[in-house]
Amino acid sequence: MPAWLPRFVRPKLLKEQGIVGMNARNARYIAAWNARRFYPRVDDKLQTKQLALDAGLSVPDLYGVVRTLRQIRDVRKQLRNYEDGFVIKPAHGAAGDGILVIDGWRGDRPRRAGGRAMELSELDDHIANVLSGMYSLGGRPDAAMIEQRVRFSSIFDEVSHQGVPDIRTVVYRGYPVMAMMRLPTQDSDGKANLHQGAVGTGIDLGSGRTIGGVRYNRPCREHPDSEKSIVGLQIPGWDQLMELAAGCFELSELGYLGVDVVIDADRGPLILELNARPGLAIQIANGEGLDHRILAVDAHMVARDIEPAAERARWSAEVFARPEATHPTEPDTETSRAAEPA
Amino acid sequence: MKRFHLPILIVLLSTIGLGVFAYKVSALGMPLQPDATAETWQVEARVRFQATGEATTVQLRIPHRLPNFSILDEGFVSRGYGLNTVLQAEDRLAQWTTRQPRGEQVLYYRATLYRDGDDRSESDYPGPVAVPDWSEPFRSAAEALIDDVRGRSSDIRSFASVLVNDLANAAPASNAAVFIESDDNRARRAETLIELLATARIPARQVTALRLVDGRRDIEPQTWLEVHNTRRWVPIDPESGEIEYPADVVVWSHGDAPLLEISNGENAEVRFAVARGVQDALATIQRFGDTLDSRFLDFSTLNLPLGTQNTYRVLLMVPLGAMIIVFLRNVIGVQTFGTFMPVLIALSFRETQLLAGIILFTLIVSLGLVVRFYLEHLRLLLVPRLAAVVSVVIMLMLGISILSHQLGFERALALSLFPMVILAMTIERMSVVWEEHGPADAITQGIGSLAVAAAAYGLMANRQLEHLLFVFPELLLVLLAVTLLLGRYTGYRLTELFRFGRIQDAMRRTD
Numbered sequence: 001m002p003a004w005l006p007r008f009v010r011p012k013l014l015k016e017q018g019i020v021g022m023n024a025r026n027a028r029y030i031a032a033w034n035a036r037r038f039y040p041r042v043d044d045k046l047q048t049k050q051l052a053l054d055a056g057l058s059v060p061d062l063y064g065v066v067r068t069l070r071q072i073r074d075v076r077k078q079l080r081n082y083e084d085g086f087v088i089k090p091a092h093g094a095a096g097d098g099i100l101v102i103d104g105w106r107g108d109r110p111r112r113a114g115g116r117a118m119e120l121s122e123l124d125d126h127i128a129n130v131l132s133g134m135y136s137l138g139g140r141p142d143a144a145m146i147e148q149r150v151r152f153s154s155i156f157d158e159v160s161h162q163g164v165p166d167i168r169t170v171v172y173r174g175y176p177v178m179a180m181m182r183l184p185t186q187d188s189d190g191k192a193n194l195h196q197g198a199v200g201t202g203i204d205l206g207s208g209r210t211i212g213g214v215r216y217n218r219p220c221r222e223h224p225d226s227e228k229s230i231v232g233l234q235i236p237g238w239d240q241l242m243e244l245a246a247g248c249f250e251l252s253e254l255g256y257l258g259v260d261v262v263i264d265a266d267r268g269p270l271i272l273e274l275n276a277r278p279g280l281a282i283q284i285a286n287g288e289g290l291d292h293r294i295l296a297v298d299a300h301m302v303a304r305d306i307e308p309a310a311e312r313a314r315w316s317a318e319v320f321a322r323p324e325a326t327h328p329t330e331p332d333t334e335t336s337r338a339a340e341p342a
Numbered sequence: 343m344k345r346f347h348l349p350i351l352i353v354l355l356s357t358i359g360l361g362v363f364a365y366k367v368s369a370l371g372m373p374l375q376p377d378a379t380a381e382t383w384q385v386e387a388r389v390r391f392q393a394t395g396e397a398t399t400v401q402l403r404i405p406h407r408l409p410n411f412s413i414l415d416e417g418f419v420s421r422g423y424g425l426n427t428v429l430q431a432e433d434r435l436a437q438w439t440t441r442q443p444r445g446e447q448v449l450y451y452r453a454t455l456y457r458d459g460d461d462r463s464e465s466d467y468p469g470p471v472a473v474p475d476w477s478e479p480f481r482s483a484a485e486a487l488i489d490d491v492r493g494r495s496s497d498i499r500s501f502a503s504v505l506v507n508d509l510a511n512a513a514p515a516s517n518a519a520v521f522i523e524s525d526d527n528r529a530r531r532a533e534t535l536i537e538l539l540a541t542a543r544i545p546a547r548q549v550t551a552l553r554l555v556d557g558r559r560d561i562e563p564q565t566w567l568e569v570h571n572t573r574r575w576v577p578i579d580p581e582s583g584e585i586e587y588p589a590d591v592v593v594w595s596h597g598d599a600p601l602l603e604i605s606n607g608e609n610a611e612v613r614f615a616v617a618r619g620v621q622d623a624l625a626t627i628q629r630f631g632d633t634l635d636s637r638f639l640d641f642s643t644l645n646l647p648l649g650t651q652n653t654y655r656v657l658l659m660v661p662l663g664a665m666i667i668v669f670l671r672n673v674i675g676v677q678t679f680g681t682f683m684p685v686l687i688a689l690s691f692r693e694t695q696l697l698a699g700i701i702l703f704t705l706i707v708s709l710g711l712v713v714r715f716y717l718e719h720l721r722l723l724l725v726p727r728l729a730a731v732v733s734v735v736i737m738l739m740l741g742i743s744i745l746s747h748q749l750g751f752e753r754a755l756a757l758s759l760f761p762m763v764i765l766a767m768t769i770e771r772m773s774v775v776w777e778e779h780g781p782a783d784a785i786t787q788g789i790g791s792l793a794v795a796a797a798a799y800g801l802m803a804n805r806q807l808e809h810l811l812f813v814f815p816e817l818l819l820v821l822l823a824v825t826l827l828l829g830r831y832t833g834y835r836l837t838e839l840f841r842f843g844r845i846q847d848a849m850r851r852t853d
Contacts, residue, residue: 009843011834019842021834023672028832132723217844284845 018289020280025256029294033173033255034276041252042274046091046145051251052271057244059271060087060264061148072127075146076120080105085113085149088127090135090142098135100126103149150270153263159199159223159230161186164262167203167235167269169242170278170290171257173301174249174309176242176316177293179203180285181210181235186225199223200285201230206321208238213285237268242313244269250309252276293320348830352823359819366814371458373623376809380626382414382619383455383554385592391607393443400438401603402612403550403595404451407432409461411592414626419450433595447607454619455592456626464574470543483520484541490517498544498571499585505538506567506583529565532580533598536567545570548598549577554590556618563594563601563614643812651812656689658811661821663688663798668828670794675835678791679771683764687791688798690760696799700792702742706760707788709738710769711776718773732766 014021020029041047052059063086064075079086085103093099100123101113109117129135130144156165160183169179180200187197194200199220201213212221212231221231235241245259248271258278261269283289296319307315366372373380389402405413406429418425423438438449476484491508495501509531512518521534532548539546549566566587568575577587587593595601604610643654663685670676678684691699713734717727739762746752768791776784801807811817834842 007840007843007846009839009846011839014834014839014842019834019838021832021838022675023835024832026832027830129721134721134723214845217841219845284842287845 014289018291018293018295019283020290020294022280024291025280029172029256030277034257035253038253039276042254042257042276044091045089045093045273046143048251048271048274049145049147052248055247055251057247057251057271058267058269060150063146063148065091066127066131066144066146069128069131072124075127076124079110079123079146080108082149084151085111087147087149088123088130089145089147090130091145092133092136092140092142098126098130101149150262150272151265153236153265155236156181156183156233156263158226158228159233160184161223161225166272167241167261167263168278168282169245169259169261170282171245171249171259172294172297173255174246174306175297175300175312176205176245177297177320178282178286178288178290179205179245180213180282181233182285183223183230185215185223194281194285199230200281202282202286202288203235204322205242206317206323208235208241209233210235211286211322211324214287217284219287236263239313239317241269242317243310244271246313246316247309248274249312296320348826352826355819355823355826359816359823362816363814363820366816372813374810375623376805378623379620380456380623382621382626383411383457383592384617384619385453385455385552385554386615386617387451388613388615389447389449389451389602389610390613391447391604391610393445393447394606394608395442395444396606397441398439398443398447398604398606400436400449400607400610402436402438402449402451403430403433403599403601404436405453405592405594406434408455408593409463410457410459410587410589411455412458413453414456415454417452419452423449431596433597443607457589460586462574465570467570467572468545471540471545473543474537474540476541480520483517484538487517487521487538488542492542498569499576501542502535502539502544502546502567502569502576502578503583503585506535506578506580509535510581510583528580532565532567535580539569547575547596549593550595550601551587551591551593552614552616554592554616554618556616559613559615561614561616564591566591566593568596643815655808655812656692658815658818659802659808660685660689661818661825662807662811663802665821665825665828666798666801667794668825670797672828672831673835675837676790676794677787678794679768679775679787680764680791683768684791684795685798685802686761686764687795688802691795691799692803694760696796699799700796702760703765703792703795705742706735706738706765707769707772710735710765711773714769714773728766728770731769732763735762735766735769 041051046065049059049062053062063082064078066072066075083105085101085105087102088100090098102110102123103113104111106117109119110123111117127144130142133141136142150164152164159165165181165183167179167181169176171177180202182194183199183201185197185199194214197216199213199215201210201220203209204211210230210233212219214220215224221229223230241261241263244261248257248259249255252274254274254276256276256278258275260272260275262272264270280290300315300319367374371380387402387404389400391400400423404416404427418436418438420438422443423440426437426439428435428437436451487505487508491501491505495504508518509521512522521538523530529548536546536548546567546569549568550563551566552561552563555561565580567578567580569578570576576585578585602610602612643651643658646654664682667678667682667684671678671681687699687703693699694702710731714731717730722730739760772784772788775787
């Protein structure tokens with residue numbers, strides 16, 4: 001059957017696979033576990049960062065915050081000190097809008113990622129635009145955050161086109177339940193958006209290895225641009241990442257949470273942002289439904305006090321491990337699963 | 343308890359809604375169809391006499407409250423006469439008076455009657471009547487007949503019915519035959535029956551009725567018999583013994599007093615003419631409601647001023663459209679711009695008609711998008727940018743209207759009814775989706791919105807549904823119940839069955 005043809009699947013089969021639909025997500029996870037009063041904690045990136053710092057979780061360093069036009073000039077003097085560059089982003093930005101990445105200086109002029117040098121006045125304009133709310137939801141006046149530029153670990157260079165791969169982990173009641181890595185492609189124009197053709201690959205929570213993914217709703221084992229395999233890639237600092245993701249539950253108090261993490265070459269996993277309404281594409285990337293894992297967490301939580309984040313990360317890694325991930329040559333076979341040591 | 347809260351609420355709402363609806367349909371006879379008509383009868387009593395030249399009083403018995411029928415409308419035609427109506431027992435008397443009538447006089451009374459079902463209302467028992475003073479041989483014949491009939495009947499009603507039949511089929515030389523005279527007619531028969539029933543101490547009375555036959559100019563009033571069975575007056579045909587009035591018989595007056603009495607007039611006669619009429623059912627019901635004591639219809643949408651009525655005709659369709667949106671979004675999974683934008687677009691389609699509406703909508707949104715992409719370069723802030731888009735949208739609408747008017751395409755003039763702020767918001771959101779998720783998503787959602795608007799229009803422009811919701815606004819409670827029910831739907835959306843269907847190859851085989 002041609003791939004573009006719509007293919008129908010019986011709801012019963014989806015149910016068996018544990019696939020969660022939009023209505024179920026909204027009613028059973030978001031409405032049930034995410035209290036509205038905690039939303040500002042994730043919608044305001046400044047607040048998220050502050051909470052994360054207080055909790056001792058790794059985030060890109062915050063160099064400064066600009067709240068009024070007056071402060072722009074003061075901040076500009078200070079920026080020259082950051083030889084490695086910096087990032088300016090709106091505190092309430094959505095979908096990566098308004099993020100300006102400066103990766104160094106050319107004399108007195110800041111150099112944008114991609115190479116072009118810009119005038120300092122252009123930098124001022126950008127900050128002013130952020131403050132006026134051009135990039136924020138609903139156009140409300142916003143604050144501009146100036147933070148450390150993440151130097152991405154180079155191991156994913158071959159499987160991402162231009163942009164930055166990020167790792168989305170869904171955390172349910174404090175337990176990481178599923179994770180995927182989004183790899184930008186030429187089609188997706190460097191954006192990590194699955195809709196636009198980015199590759200999503202599932203990650204084995206046990207080992208932190210990629211298990212192969214989906215692109216345009218079809219199984220995919222190689223990056224379309226470089227033709228390098230996207231199966232069996234080991235994400236550095238995986239245990240650390242799991243703990244980081246689990247720890248975001250305490251700081252946000254949201255029971256159904258998406259944690260976006262990037263891997264810094266020096267500092268390891270850093271929390272980029274949190275999401276109170278993580279989508280369902282992660283199921284597609286993993287080729288597995290969320291529901292069974294969610295139910296496992298619910299069952300685990302019966303008559304049990306909340307465990308520390310490290311404990312939760314360990315539990316998830318153990319329970320949700322996918323043995324075939326460590327045997328990339330023989331995926332999905334009964335023998336490989338049986339041979340896997342517990 | 344919390345678990346049952348919503349189901350109970352849903353059942354309660356739909357029960358109230360459907361209950362009131364059922365009452366209005368069955369008890370008040372409110373029409374389910376927008377073009378429903380109700381049968382009405384025009385009854386005309388025509389009084390004619392020769393005046394003698396002296397002061398004249400004409401008294402005509404006319405109905406007051408009719409069993410089975412209600413008087414929607416009545417009128418008197420009587421030039422040069424003073425008119426007065428007085429209540430007399432269960433009827434009314436129309437009294438026409440004049441000082442010096444000359445020549446032939448003709449007076450009219452007209453009533454529009456509407457059949458409103460069978461009246462079985464109770465009335466007070468007048469008590470047993472006195473036995474009439476029969477002379478022999480009638481006394482013994484009457485007593486023998488009464489004894490005989492009593493043996494073959496079970497109650498007052500069947501007693502009267504058997505008695506009527508005995509007289510109708512009296513064998514020669516039987517007890518019953520004694521009471522039959524040679525010049526027997528309905529009125530005489532009824533009088534005889536009343537006397538015989540009085541012998542058994544049963545109260546009975548005479549009733550003057552009309553048989554409604556369409557187009558007849560000279561309907562003869564019929565005499566009927568009513569027997570009181572201690573609870574109510576039971577009508578009996580004095581010739582056939584048939585119980586209850588047929589649907590086409592209307593009671594005109596009660597008692598044996600003459601229908602027409604005239605002082606100082608000659609050759610007086612009253613004639614009845616009947617014509618069947620068909621009227622708009624809704625208007626008939628409204629007038630019928632006025633005749634009822636029930637305050638129920640006073641609180642209906644039909645009593646609002648006409649302009650307000652027309653507004654509500656449209657407004658009452660909005661919940662229906664909103665419910666369709668809920669269904670299409672949460673059960674089918676169609677993506678739209680803005681939650682209820684399609685409903686508002688559908689409302690404007692009512693004016694432009696569907697095809698023209700879709701063309702105009704597409705035209706404005708595409709042109710608006712072009713302008714919006716240009717504005718993007720100017721790097722405006724959100725609110726000023728929206729204001730700019732609104733201005734541009736209105737200019738586009740004006741331009742299209744002027745152009746289409748010149749081209750003689752008048753339908754496009756209804757464009758001015760498009761909700762321009764909604765259009766501007768649609769353009770804004772569409773451009774945002776366009777930039778963030780690419781043109782494919784933006785166009786899919788745009789087409790989705792249009793399809794939803796068209797579906798909502800299809801239902802909202804339905805005259806039958808509009809009629810139902812306007813005449814029976816309590817159905818909104820049922821719509822509310824359905825919406826609440828849909829609000830609890832956590833199953834898969836139809837589109838998800840396809841979305842996840844396409845990745846079945848990639849699904850990990852579950853153990």
